[in-house]
Amino acid sequence: MSIHGIWNAVTKKYSIYFVLIFLFVLSSIINPNFLSPGNLGNVSRQISVTTILAFGETLLIICGMIDLSAGSVLALSGLLSVAVYKATGSMILAFTIAIAIGVLCNVCNALLVTKLKTPPFIATLAMQTVARGAALLYTNGQNIYQIGNFIKIGQGSIAFIPTPIIFLVLTLIFTWYCLNHTRFGRSLYAIGGNEEAAIASGINVRKIKILAFITHGVFVGIAGVLFMSRVNAGLPNGAINYEFHALTSSIIGGTSFSGGMGTAGGTLVGAFIVGFLNNIMNLTNVNSYLQQIVRGAIIALAVSYDIWAKNRRTKSIMGDIENK
Numbered sequence: 001m002s003i004h005g006i007w008n009a010v011t012k013k014y015s016i017y018f019v020l021i022f023l024f025v026l027s028s029i030i031n032p033n034f035l036s037p038g039n040l041g042n043v044s045r046q047i048s049v050t051t052i053l054a055f056g057e058t059l060l061i062i063c064g065m066i067d068l069s070a071g072s073v074l075a076l077s078g079l080l081s082v083a084v085y086k087a088t089g090s091m092i093l094a095f096t097i098a099i100a101i102g103v104l105c106n107v108c109n110a111l112l113v114t115k116l117k118t119p120p121f122i123a124t125l126a127m128q129t130v131a132r133g134a135a136l137l138y139t140n141g142q143n144i145y146q147i148g149n150f151i152k153i154g155q156g157s158i159a160f161i162p163t164p165i166i167f168l169v170l171t172l173i174f175t176w177y178c179l180n181h182t183r184f185g186r187s188l189y190a191i192g193g194n195e196e197a198a199i200a201s202g203i204n205v206r207k208i209k210i211l212a213f214i215t216h217g218v219f220v221g222i223a224g225v226l227f228m229s230r231v232n233a234g235l236p237n238g239a240i241n242y243e244f245h246a247l248t249s250s251i252i253g254g255t256s257f258s259g260g261m262g263t264a265g266g267t268l269v270g271a272f273i274v275g276f277l278n279n280i281m282n283l284t285n286v287n288s289y290l291q292q293i294v295r296g297a298i299i300a301l302a303v304s305y306d307i308w309a310k311n312r313r314t315k316s317i318m319g320d321i322e323n324k
Helices: 003-028 036-061 070-088 091-114 120-139 150-156 163-181 183-193 195-200 205-231 242-252 264-283 288-323
Strands: none
Touching: 003 150, 003 183, 003 242, 003 264, 036 163, 036 183, 036 205, 036 264, 070 091, 070 120, 070 150, 070 205, 070 242, 091 120, 091 150, 150 163, 150 205, 163 183, 163 205, 163 264, 183 195, 183 205, 195 205, 205 288, 242 264, 242 288
8 A cells, every 4th residue: 555545545544633633732832721630630521521422422323313302302311310409418319310301202212113114313312301300390490409429429529539520430431332332323323324224134223222322321321420410409490501511522423413323432533633623722721602603613514524525435436336
């Protein structure tokens, strides 16, 4: 292989890591406070919730689906976990109810998609409204305060490692293992790449899609507990637009919006890129409205690049076939 070919292969595979390194160096030059241990620790804590959501979104997107209800379901599951904890004092029960609500909502999404053939965009958009409405109805729009030791999950540490980061690493390992070493992961890639071919090869597409939503639901429930614990309250209006932060991290990390491509490591890198970008904008006092414009532009650019790259790969493959 020529040097040019090697360079193209390396940049294609590791370009996202080069972007992360470049952004890290640039941010440290723009504002020296960026490199402080306290700031980097805060960034890691801040992105933990959306990154856990992003791992679930990655599983769905690889399979050719999407979830727009993650932020609302996170709020509902986290809110109910706070209520259960205040009533029982049991963190185990609080986690159980949060995960159960996350799974229940996502099973409903899965049934709408697989049984009624509702497009994932529409099904999860409906769930977004239902879950947010349920959270507001439960508390009559009021926040839940005085949550006691519930804050230890989101604000505490184990052996000097912040608890949210521990959960982040565990979900990263689980996602990586599922995608790389299980039949479930291989089926996700097959379905996202070509669903008809996956059906022809004997894959139970309906079952795999339901399992993908269930796994995502578990992640949403965990994220709900961490979020409410970090903000030290049960917020029915919390985590608004978190699903879009998660989608941005996943897509920037190389997950193809059209399905069939994506990695856990890439999603983690995408989450840090988004986290570093948000952090440096805050450190340099960039107007909050301008920050929204930047985030929207990043999503548009990431999706556009994904479409361009896929068309380029298709043309390359067709050209090789014609040459043969």
